[in-house]
Amino acid sequence: MRKFRTLNEFEEEYCRKHPEEIDNYLTEIFQEYSEDNDSGALLASLGVFARIQRISEIAEQTGII
Numbered sequence: 001m002r003k004f005r006t007l008n009e010f011e012e013e014y015c016r017k018h019p020e021e022i023d024n025y026l027t028e029i030f031q032e033y034s035e036d037n038d039s040g041a042l043l044a045s046l047g048v049f050a051r052i053q054r055i056s057e058i059a060e061q062t063g064i065i
Contacts, residue, residue, distance in 0.1 A: 011048045025049070 005013075015022055029045040032038070 008044065008048050011045075012051055015048070015052045022049070022052070 011025075015025060025045075026049065029042060029049075033042040
């Protein structure tokens with residue numbers, strides 16, 4: 001059976017391959033949050049960004065993600 005990537009895995013890979021897009025990524029996730037106030041989606045997207053920036057280990061140790 002083929003294993004498909006999750007949306008988070010796809011976003012992480014895309015941002016790693018296109019670091020010039022990170023500013024746009026952050027702008028978009030905050031813009032979406034301002035429109036729908038979905039804090040769960042915002043936190044999930046910020047978690048992707050944290051993993052991209054290689055600070056996920058610290059975040060996991062502190063219980064943020």
